[in-house]
Amino acid sequence: MTVELIAGAIKAILMILIGLNLAIFLLYFERKGSALIQDRIGSNRATITGLGKRLGMPNLGIINTLIADPVKLFTKEDFVPDGADKFLHTLAPFLALFPVMITFVIIPFGDTISIAGHKIDLQATNLNAGALYLLATLGLGVYGVAIAGWASNNRWALLGGIRATAQMISYELAMGLAIVSVIMTFGTLNLQEIVRGQGGVWFGFLPRWGIFTQPLAFILFLVAGVAESKRVPFDLPESESELILGYFTEYSGGKQAVFMLTDLAEQALVAMLLTTFFLGGWQIPWLMRDGFHLPGGAFLAVPALAVSLLGIVAFLVKVLALCIFLGLVRWTLPRFRYDQLMRLGWKGLVPLGLFNVLVTAFVVVATGSVQ
Amino acid sequence: MPPFLYLFLGALAIVSALGVVIQRNPIHSLLSLISTLMIIAILFIGEDAVVVGFLQIIVYAGAIMVLFLFVIWLLNLQAESGPTGHIVLKIFGSLAAAALATELFLFLAAPHLQVKRFHEPAGYGSLESLAGKLFTDYLVAFEVTSVLLLAAVVGAVALARRIPNAAGEGSSDPRAAGAIRAAEASPRVQR
Numbered sequence A: 001m002t003v004e005l006i007a008g009a010i011k012a013i014l015m016i017l018i019g020l021n022l023a024i025f026l027l028y029f030e031r032k033g034s035a036l037i038q039d040r041i042g043s044n045r046a047t048i049t050g051l052g053k054r055l056g057m058p059n060l061g062i063i064n065t066l067i068a069d070p071v072k073l074f075t076k077e078d079f080v081p082d083g084a085d086k087f088l089h090t091l092a093p094f095l096a097l098f099p100v101m102i103t104f105v106i107i108p109f110g111d112t113i114s115i116a117g118h119k120i121d122l123q124a125t126n127l128n129a130g131a132l133y134l135l136a137t138l139g140l141g142v143y144g145v146a147i148a149g150w151a152s153n154n155r156w157a158l159l160g161g162i163r164a165t166a167q168m169i170s171y172e173l174a175m176g177l178a179i180v181s182v183i184m185t186f187g188t189l190n191l192q193e194i195v196r197g198q199g200g201v202w203f204g205f206l207p208r209w210g211i212f213t214q215p216l217a218f219i220l221f222l223v224a225g226v227a228e229s230k231r232v233p234f235d236l237p238e239s240e241s242e243l244i245l246g247y248f249t250e251y252s253g254g255k256q257a258v259f260m261l262t263d264l265a266e267q268a269l270v271a272m273l274l275t276t277f278f279l280g281g282w283q284i285p286w287l288m289r290d291g292f293h294l295p296g297g298a299f300l301a302v303p304a305l306a307v308s309l310l311g312i313v314a315f316l317v318k319v320l321a322l323c324i325f326l327g328l329v330r331w332t333l334p335r336f337r338y339d340q341l342m343r344l345g346w347k348g349l350v351p352l353g354l355f356n357v358l359v360t361a362f363v364v365v366a367t368g369s370v371q
Numbered sequence B: 001m002p003p004f005l006y007l008f009l010g011a012l013a014i015v016s017a018l019g020v021v022i023q024r025n026p027i028h029s030l031l032s033l034i035s036t037l038m039i040i041a042i043l044f045i046g047e048d049a050v051v052v053g054f055l056q057i058i059v060y061a062g063a064i065m066v067l068f069l070f071v072i073w074l075l076n077l078q079a080e081s082g083p084t085g086h087i088v089l090k091i092f093g094s095l096a097a098a099a100l101a102t103e104l105f106l107f108l109a110a111p112h113l114q115v116k117r118f119h120e121p122a123g124y125g126s127l128e129s130l131a132g133k134l135f136t137d138y139l140v141a142f143e144v145t146s147v148l149l150l151a152a153v154v155g156a157v158a159l160a161r162r163i164p165n166a167a168g169e170g171s172s173d174p175r176a177a178g179a180i181r182a183a184e185a186s187p188r189v190q191r
Helices: A002-037 A062-074 A085-106 A132-153 A155-186 A191-196 A215-228 A253-278 A304-330 A338-367 B004-024 B024-045 B052-074 B089-111 B127-135 B139-160 B174-185
Strands: A113-115 A116-120 A289-295 A299-301
Touching: A002 A062, A002 A116, A002 A253, A002 A304, A062 A253, A062 B004, A085 A132, A085 A253, A085 B024, A113 A253, A113 A304, A132 A155, A132 A253, A132 B024, A132 B052, A155 A191, A155 A215, A155 A253, A155 A338, A155 B052, A191 A253, A215 A253, A215 A338, A215 B174, A253 A304, A338 B174, B024 B052, B052 B127
Parallel strands: none
Antiparallel strands: A113 A116, A289 A299
């Protein structure tokens, strides 16, 4: 009992740390990756005693991201505008961050691992209704943004808040429909079971990943996920050319940092969810419990513990690759217009999602893959 | 769920429910309402009704309360500066509150009321049991409800639909388009 409790606490903290570190990685990518894409040099000023320069290394901007920016943000004046609702103004960033942070705990990052006789499921909380929990926490993400926009007593902030709210509840629907078709395919709401259901191969070589069973749902989830995390091309709530900074115009210092962190952590969360639902989670193609069964009949034995650890590595690699992909999307596409955004959500994604659910239902019933 | 946790959450729910009524600012009231709904959802989950708890969060806290927020914004409700309302309203309100309090007191103080621990069967409140009930015992009611909701959705879309008019511009109200045409035809409009 106590072992399980300690293991659960460690897993939950580990998962949240992974999420936060991915957010920092995304922030770094936003500095240097965008510079790479736009043929700039990017952040290259901050240094400690010029050590790297003396050694002849290029400045990678790591000190900018890890030390200079956070120190700057957290030592700035925490400004609350005149006439703002002080309590809600302070509460809003945490209201935005909290649902994202508590969603990390249901992501399975590895198979069951046995250490010293204890079987440990590599998932912080193995909820039977995991997908419902996911939808519940995603639904609560709206309030932080909406309240931030309202409590700032600023018309740009309020406009940003309203845009964000409308956008998030619209795209939640498409996301929910994508999740529904995945649930119908695997016949369970448990995220760990969904990942287990993606093991094995078709035709001897194709992994049974969600992206191959539900390609349309993958695209729907990807688009809706980017829209949920309010990143370009769906960053209308904070479009700087129209609304200054949208719903967090009136935030400064640490509170603004929390909002930025929320956006980045949400992006990391989307990458994790895409991995879990569509890229096989911790599954490695052709790797069974005893070793690699390569297509063509070749077999390579791998010890059981190594299989589990390889699974964790595979999960992290997939998530990191998706994070980089999402970063590339951010620096490639221009922003939508608001009516285009709404049209895409309601006339594009939602009917496609409904169609996908219908087709999935027919296939599931016709093939009799559900009891 | 241990009793002390149940009592703590119950007290919290009552405090935030009081917050809905007492606070002057409609947004503060709304947030209190959301927190009340959340605490009730946690109570559901603690008592093994996991699916009902999560559905409560998804549907009420996550969706309907957002609509409330939009309505408050649209009506531009401001914080009330002081007690308002007609004297008759106040008298009837007090009477109703007193009646409700008496009723609750009489019900809870009744000697026949005994708290019985209900031992639920395994899997009670899970998604499987809920879905099993919905698709066997209550299939007709379930389908009728979904048809009703579908009718409401179709009705809402039909009401909000833009009617294309002769001018070729989408407008929600044909009379408005007519007014625009009249204004364009009027000689006083300078171009």
